[in-house]
Amino acid sequence: MTFFIEVVAGGLLAGVMYSLVALGFVLIYKASGVFNFAQGAMVFLAALTFVSLLEMNWNFWVALAVTLVVMVAVGVLTERIVLRPLVNQPPITLFMATIGLTFVLEGLSQLVWGSQPHGLELGIADVPMEWLSQKWNINISKFDLFAAAVAGVLVGTLAVFFQKTRIGRALRAVADDHQAALAVGISLQHIWAIVWAVAGFVALVAGMMWGVRNGVQYALTFTALKALPVLILGGFESVPGAIIGGLIIGASEKLAEVYLGPYVGGGIESWFAYVIALLFLLVRPQGLFGEKIIDRV
Amino acid sequence: MLYREAGQFKSTYAEDMQIFPIRQDRVAVAVLLAVAFVVVPLVATQYWFSALLIPFLIFSLATLGLNILTGYAGQISLGTAAFMGIGAFMAYNAELRLPWMPFLGSFAIGGLCAALVGIAFGLPSLRIKGFYLAVATLACQFLVLWTINRVPWITNHSASGVIAAQKMEMFGYAFDTPASKYLLTLTIVALMALAAKNLVRSETGRAFMAVRDMDVAAEVIGIPMMKTKLLAFAISSFYCGVAGALYAFCYLGTVEPEAFVLDISFRVLFMVIIGGVGSILGSFLGAGFITLLPIFLNLGSDFIAKTFDIEISHAVVSNLESITFGGLIIFFLIVEPNGLARLWQIAKEKLRLWPFPH
Numbered sequence: 001m002t003f004f005i006e007v008v009a010g011g012l013l014a015g016v017m018y019s020l021v022a023l024g025f026v027l028i029y030k031a032s033g034v035f036n037f038a039q040g041a042m043v044f045l046a047a048l049t050f051v052s053l054l055e056m057n058w059n060f061w062v063a064l065a066v067t068l069v070v071m072v073a074v075g076v077l078t079e080r081i082v083l084r085p086l087v088n089q090p091p092i093t094l095f096m097a098t099i100g101l102t103f104v105l106e107g108l109s110q111l112v113w114g115s116q117p118h119g120l121e122l123g124i125a126d127v128p129m130e131w132l133s134q135k136w137n138i139n140i141s142k143f144d145l146f147a148a149a150v151a152g153v154l155v156g157t158l159a160v161f162f163q164k165t166r167i168g169r170a171l172r173a174v175a176d177d178h179q180a181a182l183a184v185g186i187s188l189q190h191i192w193a194i195v196w197a198v199a200g201f202v203a204l205v206a207g208m209m210w211g212v213r214n215g216v217q218y219a220l221t222f223t224a225l226k227a228l229p230v231l232i233l234g235g236f237e238s239v240p241g242a243i244i245g246g247l248i249i250g251a252s253e254k255l256a257e258v259y260l261g262p263y264v265g266g267g268i269e270s271w272f273a274y275v276i277a278l279l280f281l282l283v284r285p286q287g288l289f290g291e292k293i294i295d296r297v
Numbered sequence: 298m299l300y301r302e303a304g305q306f307k308s309t310y311a312e313d314m315q316i317f318p319i320r321q322d323r324v325a326v327a328v329l330l331a332v333a334f335v336v337v338p339l340v341a342t343q344y345w346f347s348a349l350l351i352p353f354l355i356f357s358l359a360t361l362g363l364n365i366l367t368g369y370a371g372q373i374s375l376g377t378a379a380f381m382g383i384g385a386f387m388a389y390n391a392e393l394r395l396p397w398m399p400f401l402g403s404f405a406i407g408g409l410c411a412a413l414v415g416i417a418f419g420l421p422s423l424r425i426k427g428f429y430l431a432v433a434t435l436a437c438q439f440l441v442l443w444t445i446n447r448v449p450w451i452t453n454h455s456a457s458g459v460i461a462a463q464k465m466e467m468f469g470y471a472f473d474t475p476a477s478k479y480l481l482t483l484t485i486v487a488l489m490a491l492a493a494k495n496l497v498r499s500e501t502g503r504a505f506m507a508v509r510d511m512d513v514a515a516e517v518i519g520i521p522m523m524k525t526k527l528l529a530f531a532i533s534s535f536y537c538g539v540a541g542a543l544y545a546f547c548y549l550g551t552v553e554p555e556a557f558v559l560d561i562s563f564r565v566l567f568m569v570i571i572g573g574v575g576s577i578l579g580s581f582l583g584a585g586f587i588t589l590l591p592i593f594l595n596l597g598s599d600f601i602a603k604t605f606d607i608e609i610s611h612a613v614v615s616n617l618e619s620i621t622f623g624g625l626i627i628f629f630l631i632v633e634p635n636g637l638a639r640l641w642q643i644a645k646e647k648l649r650l651w652p653f654p655h
């Protein structure tokens with residue numbers, strides 16, 4: 001029984017990490033309708049920049065601030081160079097453009113910072129919490145709980161940002177209807193630049209968490225692929241959907257690996273999330289919290 | 298001036314409906330085929346065959362397959378590499394377990410198995426569209442690779458998972474030199490390209506395009522959705538399966554799961570985009586562009602390294618290649634979303650009027 005709780009808790013916390021990446025997708029999709037395949041590359045770029053600056057013995061907070069500036073710059077440049085010329089193109093074109101952007105960001109990150117893996121330490125050790133493991137024999141990593149707390153704070157901050165500030169309201173307006181937002185005088189270009197910058201910040205947080213977990217290496221770009229089933233489950237436009245989708249995917253992936261894995265030879269983790277997403281798609285294509293797509297002829 | 302079709306009259310229905318109605322086009326294609334079949338084997342070196350021409354042809358075939366699915370039928374698929382892998386492994390198994398089957402038949406069996414799996418993974422397309430379908434095909438990609446790794450029957454219980462492809466022999470003639478492999482690949486690709494060109498001109502092709510443009514309207518005018526979409530997946534996967542079999546037998550020489558990873562799916566998708574979505578010629582142009590680009594970048598960086606006497610490491614070259622790839626994709630999407638095929642069409646339009654500007 002305790003093992004089951006351990007697996008579920010581990011899965012939930014892994015799911016939180018997925019949600020962190022999925023959050024970036026959701027933000028950009030909500031505001032500009034673009035499915036940003038380059039989010040994984042942004043996570044990689046953010047983590048690599050941060051860790052390289054740390055290794056050059058910069059102060060932690062200075063490195064963080066500089067990385068943030070870099071991510072904001074990437075966001076603004078992307079909006080200027082990639083998105084602005086492609087305004088009003090069909091969504092598939094924008095999707096392909098972000099795939100191109102992925103390649104550019106990956107190549108650029110490795111060109112500038114090199115391609116060897118780095119370890120990242122944030123001061124929280126990846127060890128089980130002692131009092132839990134001693135009292136109830138459940139091993140839950142301290143770092144997982146820290147990541148969950150960070151994700152909670154991030155979501156809370158974003159919620160406050162969206163509800164209470166003027167820019168947040170403008171973002172929500174743009175997410176609802178581009179033309180109506182233009183009609184009330186909101187500058188789409190500025191909003192898109194801000195959204196991509198915020199997504200860059202989320203990518204930085206996600207990159208730091210994943211970097212501690214798996215090391216900062218090229219494989220970090222594949223976290224984007226892992227976040228796709230999360231998005232499908234939760235719906236592309238919903239922040240709570242990203243969180244809940246991540247939790248569900250994380251928990252079920254771990255449970256499947258532990259309980260179903262031995263019957264089919266193991267290694268289920270690579271595709272189980274996708275199969276769940278697929279089943280979900282067949283039953284509820286818009287995800288748990290997404291908007292229902294109604295095709296009118 | 299040279300490209301005018303003035304004076305070329307058609308006197309039969311067959312002439313009117315032919316694939317290349319303009320005489321200059323027919324001559325050009327005939328010359329191209331003559332060069333490809335006769336001249337190239339005489340002048341090309343082994344390196345040209347094995348590093349440039351054969352992969353170009355194989356990826357053109359795979360791009361043709363994906364173009365039929367994504368460009369003509371509008372269903373996005375990121376599982377191309379998985380279908381290629383199925384084609385390769387099933388062709389290997391057919392060669393292994395059916396020794397009486399000629400190897401072309403084994404390739405066909407590989408393609409048919411890929412088509413069956415394509416139908417299975419095309420079933421979600423009946424309910425979902427767009428990015429969601431792309432994710433469903435991603436599921437196919439990972440699932441197929443996992444299956445190949447886990448089911449020992451597929452790899453003939455090989456310990457390492459890397460199997461040597463069998464020799465190809467027909468009527469006692471062995472296809473083991475690069476030149477013979479090139480001619481074999483060229484024949485298969487030329488025939489399948491002809492079939493594809495005719496497919497998209499036919500009623501099936503028009504049904505595909507109707508589904509791509511607006512599937513609800515297509516259903517309203519009586520095009521059967523399930524049949525059309527599944528047929529698109531089947532045909533596309535067949536093409537990708539044969540391409541995969543050729544990839545393993547004629548290019549790599551081994552049949553291994555690592556050769557069919559997600560990266561290949563993305564490459565083929567890029568070939569479709571850059572070449573031109575929904576264009577047969579575009580498949581060849583895109584495949585040629587993307588296959589040749591790394592080679593040119595390598596040559597370019599070698600040249601720069603020699604001229605300016607600076608050391609350019611391999612990692613830098615491959616990162617520059619990544620950046621150039623991505624940059625070119627974005628560039629093409631901004632400048633010409635319809636790809637190289639559209640640029641060629643514009644060139645032909647200008648040729649018609651040359652030397653006049655309009």
